[in-house]
Amino acid sequence: MTSRGGAKTGGGRHDGAARGAVRWHPFAGLTRHNALREVMAGITLLAIAVPLNIGYAQIAGLPPTAGLYALIVPVVLYALLVSSRQLVASPDAAAAALVASSVGGLAIAGSADYVAMAMAQAILSGLFFIAASVFRLGYLASFLSTPILIGFVGGLALDILVSQVAKMLGVKIDSGGSFTEKIFDLISGLGTASLAATGISVVGVAVLLIGRRLARAVPWALIVLVGATVLVASTGLADAGVAVLGPVEAGLPAPRWPMLDLATWIALVPTALALTLVTTAEGLLVARAYAEKQGVEHRPDQDLFAFGIANIASGASGSFAVGSSTSRTAAMDQAGSRTQLPTIVMAAGVLLLLLFGTALLEDIPMPAIGAVVAVAIVPLLGLPEFGSLWRRDRFEFVIGAVCFIVTLFVGAISGIFVSFVLALINVARRAARPAVDILIDDGAEGSTQRAPFAPTVQSAPGILLVRVAGPLFFANSAVVVDNLKRLVTTRAQPVRWLILDLEAISDIDITAADALSALRDWLAERDVQFRCSRGHGRVVDRMRRWGVLDGDAVYPTNRAALAAAREE
Structure with a gap:
């Protein structure tokens, strides 16, 4: 089965094929030279x-x-x-x-x-x-x-x-x-x-x-x-x-079927x-x-x-x-x-x-x-x-x-x-604790954190732009929401906008949607606006249908979301 030295498995159609690879039969490439x-x-x-x-x-x-x-x-x-x-x-x-x-x-x-x-x-x-x-x-x-x-x-x-x-x-x-x-x-x-x-x-x-x-x-x-x-x-x-070893039976293998009972x-x-x-x-x-x-x-x-x-x-x-x-x-x-x-x-x-x-x-x-x-x-x-x-x-x-x-x-x-x-x-274990990355944190002077791909913007106090790296579902929604609440409450200056970057959220289930709805209500009690950006069609459709967004805007880019937050 295995000697070591290889990476372990995968599947899926055309998995592992090199770009531009060609189909072949067992003796393709066989020539008089090789x-x-x-x-x-x-x-x-x-x-x-x-x-x-x-x-x-x-x-x-x-x-x-x-x-x-x-x-x-x-x-x-x-x-x-x-x-x-x-x-x-x-x-x-x-x-x-x-x-x-x-x-x-x-x-x-x-x-x-x-x-x-x-x-x-x-x-x-x-x-x-x-x-x-x-x-x-x-x-x-x-x-x-x-x-x-x-x-x-x-x-x-x-x-x-x-x-x-x-x-x-x-x-x-x-x-x-x-x-x-x-x-x-x-x-x-x-x-x-x-x-x-x-x-x-x-x-x-x-x-x-x-x-x-x-x-x-x-x-x-x-x-x-x-x-x-x-x-x-x-x-x-x-x-x-x-x-x-002893005597080895000579002759070709003969077709035969194992005669065993069903049990x-x-x-x-x-x-x-x-x-x-x-x-x-x-x-x-x-x-x-x-x-x-x-x-x-x-x-x-x-x-x-x-x-x-x-x-x-x-x-x-x-x-x-x-x-x-x-x-x-x-x-x-x-x-x-x-x-x-x-x-x-x-x-x-x-x-x-x-x-x-x-x-x-x-x-x-x-x-x-x-x-x-x-x-x-x-x-x-x-x-x-x-x-x-x-x-x-x-x-x-x-x-x-x-x-x-x-x-x-x-x-x-x-x-x-x-x-x-x-x-x-x-x-x-891995899915239950997805990373919550802070892309923009202008809650306090000197505390701004930016991912390498985050847009460069002018100072926008009170804005927290975060990204959840993974799908949201029943096993991790409570942990993610708790992390977001902690981020909001631990800023040096009050957070007025929490923008959730949806790009890395490939899926969401009802439990996670309910958790985000509860988060939105919790933020509203603290006069914090909840918005989303860069969402996939299926995820956004589900969030709208299940009442998470409730008609709120989903901005196409983080830059657009930040601009809207600054204007308000």
Whole structure:
């Protein structure tokens, strides 16, 4: 789902499109000059995706083929339907963890029912994506802010990391248990750790970290897995207790439908919705970012439809939920890819692997898979991002931390629920206290304050021109009115005119209108004239209809309002 480094989400028609951007098809821009580069990018993507998807399938509690099947039909359909030139679709760590945490409570990992539930979950998620596309709901992803995504993904990542550390050490833990249970199993099982497994993991992590610094374009994950496999196969370490992947079913994915009762389908709806929301937030964000970078059009509703078809195809072919892969998208961008051709090349490579090369996968040591996944997971913990939140906004940091803790200790679904509640609280908190800017204050000599764009006027004692920066509604009207009263009563000289600049007030409801009417009456008792300026048609119409203005003039400019006040 996410590696860090991108801004978080958005939606809306043509959102993120660069001015003058052109529409395109998946292979627009492909020429004989860049075809070889695109094909090589596809080979790189294949080398990255195969080991990671095997690891993600392991995280999800599914057979390795479930991770590989997702790289054939689902990603090809996605590449043909999506509007993004570069966004790579694939199961990812967060989706895999969400599958494990949700389906793990309903069936035993690896069982036929478990696999069927993971498939059904992907199909339901696909249906939610298509519904969101039809009803143009891409904007809903905006409710998952950056702190929320940092906390949610970080909690999932730490839970995954514990399982991978156990795998790297050769310690057996209950992968379907809670975070605290996993920690307890890991600590209590340290005495059974395998020296050979630990050695393979340490070398693997070192190669991945050092190699990434030396040459990012090299598929180090593939090199680690191949090297570890050769080592284990040639030295007999598997017989000495180093766990290996084991037999991988050969052959193409066959169309099949998960046979589950209605109650089970209904039980999977919340987690499928959670998968949809998280993928929507990150997928639209990353797609928009690269669309802006490349100067192409981003159509979020089309992208949601592509995710929907990909997930239905994934569930109907024996795999699990498909989302966006930020890390692989970044890798393709670094490789110079500007089309979806690498995805097609990757799918063809996985197809050949399933037909002719599954025997090559059987001896891959589990500690090496754990090392590859762990290195990919660590950036998702969001430690630098949490540090940045702490420095920039403590409340935003608290939001991220709460999401992190709830996701980690209570569960992913609870984490999603808490995320949305916190998002609404944050919105209400900000909207409930809009800024009240003093544009002109000639109540006392030497106290005049002017915004940079305020008109320069001659002294006009007794005039207070203010602007409310935001819509007026039930949650903030009382606070705004109290602030305006305070401004009137605290001037050094009596205020005779209060002019409210309406330019930044995009909307007003009945509660706010009643509050302004009460303010007007309060001002009248103190012989203060209440006027408005620079109002929008809809806001002014409502204020007139609801009796706020009561026929009073709404001046087209602040200069006109000030001139009228001086003349009176």
